[in-house]
Amino acid sequence: MSVVKAKAESRGLHLEEPLIFGRGAARGRSGVDLEDADISDSPLHKKNLLRDKAPDLPGLSEPEAVRHYVRLSQKNYGIDSGIFPLGSCTMKHNPRLNERMARLVGLGDLHPLQPLGTVSGALLLMERLSEWLLRLTGMAAVSLTPRAGAHGELCGMMAIRAALRERGEERERRRVLVPESAHGTNPATAALAGYRLEAIPANAEGRMDVKDFRARLGGARLGGTRLGGDVAALMLTNPNTCGLFERDIVEIAEALHQAGGFFYCDGANFNALAGRVKPGDLGIDAMHINLHKTFSTPHGGGGPGAGPVVFSEALARFAPLPALRREGEALLLIENRADAEKRGLRPIGRMASFHGQMGMFIRALSYMMSLGGDGIRQASEDAVLSANYILASLQDLMSAPFPSPCMHEALFDDSFLKGAGVETLDFAKALIDRGVHPMTIYFPLIVRGAFLIEPTETESKESLDGFIEAMRSLARAALDGKAEMFKDAPRHAPRRRLNETLAARKPVLRWGGREI
Ligand SMILES: *Cc1c(COP(=O)(O)O)cnc(C)c1O
DSSP, X not given: OOHHHHHHHOBTTBOOXXXXXXXXXXXXXXXXXXXXXXXXXXXXXXXXOSOSSOOOOOOOOHHHHHHHHHHHHHTXXXXXXXXXXXXXXXXXXXXXXXXXXHXXXXXXXXXXXXXXXXXXXXXXXXXXXXXXXXXXXXXXXXXXXXXXXXXXXHHHHHHHHHHHHXXXXXXXXXXXXXXXXXXXXXXXXXXXXXXXXXXXXXOTTSSBOHHHHHHHHOOEEETTEXXXXXXXXXXXESSOTTSOOOTTXXXXXXXXXXXXXXXXXXXXXXXXXXXXXXXXGGTOSEEXXXXXXXXXXXXXXXXXXXXXXXXXXXXXXXXXXXXXXXXXXXXXXXXXXXXXXXXXXXXXXXXXXXXXXXXXHHHHHHHHHXXXXXXXXXXXXXXXXXXXXXXXXXXXXXXXXXXXXXSSOEEEBSGGGTTTTOOHHHHHHHHHHTTOOOOEESOSTTXXXXXXXXXXXXXXXXXXXXXXXXHHHHHHHHHTTOTHHHHTOOXXXXXXXXXXXXXXXXXXXXXXXXXX
16 A cells, blocks of 8 residues: 555544555655764675665654554554453453563563573572462472463373373374364364374253263273273363353363373463362363463463463473472572483473563563462452353343353354344444454354353453443344344444455565555
8 A cells, every 4th residue: 555545545533554665665764864884894895795785675754653653553453442352362451560570670681591590580480470370270380381372282282192101002092082162272282292183072051071071081990900092181171162161070080080091171261260260179180371361461463472381290290391490499490301300300392492481471470469369369250250241231132052150251152143134243343333342253163153252350340331232232233134234344444344265365475566
């Protein structure tokens, strides 16, 4: 888009913005005065390596550059703009205090290659965070290094595989059971870890079908001998992606352990449980925690993430390096296999370079310490209360596939739209015209035309009421036969309906002097 076109397409003070290359057409213009460098002595000069043409950089004055980036930032709808009810994402307010802490001198400028002797405070902070995570989950060990939830899943599955190898069962245990309602990362992780996947259907209540699960387990114990059994692990999310607590989880864990399998729990929904339920009490062997969801780091724009994994006694020694360890007064970072093995550990290796997302560790610990144990518990309770308020306030007009109450997210299907000529996607687009960011749609896959709403604990009652009113008025409009109002929504957004398939399949990622 050219500058002229951008101007013509701006509406009100909603300003269109071309790419910076389109805006900065005046090559050679610069926002700063740079002295001519004397390079006659430089080795590049001597070797004839200097470019003979100036690079093709946009030429912008300082105010133009500032405006460009401010306009781009204003195109980004985020949790600081308004309610962001995406289900399965936990888009909640990130207290500014955490940001201040992460930028403190001595923390904000830490470097991963600093000598350990200069970072004892950082190690202490990691130890504190580990203690909080272990306390909240009731598990035996934690690894802080995985860089995201999905990366944590892989870490947990690799530890399970290492434990099976040690037992001499790596070859025969090839199956991983994953409920149909699972987040897509679960089956992807199991496949990446080399396992054969099997989907377990949901029952009419939206929970994992325990009978079906038991039937798939095979194997049994006879006295002390394990018979058959080729299940390596179950990957279960609790609360699940329908926003429901898997009530039979203790029974599930027992059956699984009896059959010789391990229990991986997807802990992305810990925001509903923290302070109330300890996964360690439920028989879980490994679980990741999305610090960026539950423990408040801004996310959603592609990073950063942190997915620490907690382990049961059975898996603790397989945790990856580096391992933080207290030996008397000394706080050590065990970085290599030999040092680990001397201490009885059997690490799976490293999940990533260095020590993890330090900035997020600081934010998470700051969040935990400012809320305290009781505050974390209250946050979980309020998240569940908010979701139930939404479920109860919309249930008469919209259709909820599973009986209430729910946990931290409210789920609806599209059966209430039957015959209205309006689909879930149209409904979501119409919400944009009302100034409301849509919820997650068409996920979980087991519910037709799903609407998955996660309000989190940080929305006030007034904010929830505003959202509910927008949903109710749209639902009424759909039921009153006003389908046409949905079909070309959004009308007021800078972009209308995009061809999302084409954009995903054939993204145009280059600027080649062409108009885009
Ligand atoms: C977000 C999420 C994940 C993946 O976490 P990332 O940090 O995005 O990799 C896995 N499972 C569930 C249920 C999630 O909501």
